[in-house]
Amino acid sequence: MATNLAIDDVLLERARRVGKLRTKKETVTQALTEFIQRRRQREILKALGTIEFRKGWDYKKDRRDRASGR
Numbered sequence: 859m860a861t862n863l864a865i866d867d868v869l870l871e872r873a874r875r876v877g878k879l880r881t882k883k884e885t886v887t888q889a890l891t892e893f894i895q896r897r898r899q900r901e902i903l904k905a906l907g908t909i910e911f912r913k914g915w916d917y918k919k920d921r922r923d924r925a926s927g928r
Contacts (some may be wrong), residue, residue, distance in 0.1 A: 865886070874885040
């Protein structure tokens with residue numbers, strides 16, 4: 859999908875050099891990929907401590923049961 863964007867040339871060139879990338883397209887693609895990864899990581903971190911586990915759950919027994927096909 860072709861898209862025209864007005865991106866700060868200095869900023870784009872700095873990002874290209876820091877990322878050791880060859881083209882503007884590679885630089886923008888890498889930046890978007892990293893942006894998405896960071897946002898997903900934030901969502902995971904927000905979830906930490908909010909998940910309630912069953913009391914008395916024996917994860918070792920559960921793992922053994924799964925391994926034996928029960």
